[in-house]
Amino acid sequence: MIDQYLLRYFLAVAETGSFSRAARQVSVTQPTLSTGIAKLERELGARLFDRDRQGVSLTPAGSRFLVRARRIAAEYAQALVEIAEAEAPQVLxxxxxxxxxxxxxxxxxxxxxxxxxxxxxxxxxxxxxxxxxxxxxxxxxxxxxxxxxxxxxxxxxxxxRERYAMVLPADHPLAGAEEVMPEQLARDRMALRRHCEALPEINRFFTQRGVRPRFVLKTTSDEQVLAVVRAGAGIGMMPESFAGPGLAMVAVRDFDLNxxxxxxxxxxxxxxxxxxxxxxxxxxxxxxxxxxx
Missing domain, CATH: 3.40.190.10 (Periplasmic binding protein-like II)
Structure with a gap:
């Protein structure tokens, strides 16, 4: 069985045509690479390279082995990839x-x-x-x-399953109510959630009741809306799951959207x-x- 590092040494020499360049490519000293090539030749029982003043060239045996060596190296690399993929956790x-x-x-x-x-x-x-x-x-x-x-x-x-409710500052006069009438909020300024999927229904509901809110904020950031409400600067319509400290979620009478x-x-x-x-x-x-x- 041929060690993988010997294949690397052989392919490096075959590709660069030089023992010194091959040694640099595989990050070993030239004597180490030469020793490895000699070991490979002994294992195969054939000389793989001719060396002369013009450089290094493959022998007929070396040329035949090059085809196999490249295939073995490619299959080894693919095996490593497949093992890594099999072991890597599947990310949801x-x-x-x-x-x-x-x-x-x-x-x-x-x-x-x-x-x-x-x-x-x-x-x-x-x-x-x-x-x-x-x-x-x-x-x-x-x-x-x-x-x-x-x-x-x-x-x-x-x-x-959650309803849309009016979110008020915790100290709002209506914060403790079970429900509020739209008209009771006419004087409050509204923080508008532009990205709200229920926005058309909310706008239609208030318009039909003659309530035209003044806006303190128009945004696509829920965090900005909550910050404005907690600061006592406005109110908003949000799903109940946004309930938290400093806030009060109060139902709006006749607004039954969930x-x-x-x-x-x-x-x-x-x-x-x-x-x-x-x-x-x-x-x-x-x-x-x-x-x-």
């Missing part, structure tokens, strides 16, 4: 709807760390359309997003298998295992 490609609170993902990542899981998913944020397109193209394995009636092809798994958040899968046949993925399991725990349907 997860899409996350931009209007899912960052705290949800943070808590799921904390679950992974607590369990000592090192295989963190590759997370991509996007809107509904972008995530659906990535799923269709196989560029995502699964997406945490809104579940709609037309998503059957993605084998949807609903994790939570959303379902769940998992959509690029390959429906793998939906059940993905339930055991550590990060998917962590998401289910964050939302509550009982909420999955």
């Amino acid at each position: 490609r997860l899409g996350v709807l931009a209007t899912v609170p960052a705290a949800i993902i943070a808590r799921a990542l904390e679950h992974l760390r607590e369990r000592g899981e090192a295989n963190v998913p590759e997370i991509v944020s996007g809107n509904e359309r972008e995530l659906a397109e990535r799923l269709e193209r196989g560029r995502l394995d699964v997406a945490l997003t809104l579940v709609r009636g037309h998503h059957a092809r993605f084998a949807p798994k609903v994790l939570a 959303r379902e958040i769940g998992l959509l899968h690029a390959d429906a046949s793998k939906a059940e298998a993905l339930r055991t993925d550590p990060f998917i399991a962590a998401l289910r725990r964050v939302y509550g295992a009982g909420g999955e349907r």
Whole structure:
């Protein structure tokens, strides 16, 4: 059996036509390379190179062996690649709807760390359309997003159903109310979430009731909206999952819009298998295992 390093030495000499250049190419001294070539020739029982003042050339035996040596080296390199691919952990490609609170993902990542899981998913944020397109193209394995009636092809798994509520500063006069009338908020300035998937319905609801809010902020950043509300500078309409310290979530009378958040899968046949993925399991725990349907 020929050692792999001897093949490297032989190919380097054959390609460079020089023992000194070959030694530099494989990062050994010339005496070491010469000793290796001599050992290879003994093992094969044939002289592989002719050496003269003009340089180094392959003997007929060396030329025949060169074909085999290149094939062996290529197959060895391919074997290394295949072994590395087999051993490399498969990274979950997860899409996350931009209007899912960052705290949800943070808590799921904390679950992974607590369990000592090192295989963190590759997370991509996007809107509904972008995530659906990535799923269709196989560029995502699964997406945490809104579940709609037309998503059957993605084998949807609903994790939570939540309503849209008015988010108020914790010290707002109406913060303790069970529900508020739209007219009661007419004097408050609104922080508008431009990227909200329910924005048309919200605008229509307030317009029909003659409430024309004044805006303190128009943004695509949920964190900016929450910062403005916590500062007491405005109010906003957000899904209940954004509840947190310094905030009060209050229902708006007659506004009954809800959303379902769940998992959509690029390959429906793998939906059940993905339930055991550590990060998917962590998401289910964050939302509550009982909420999955």
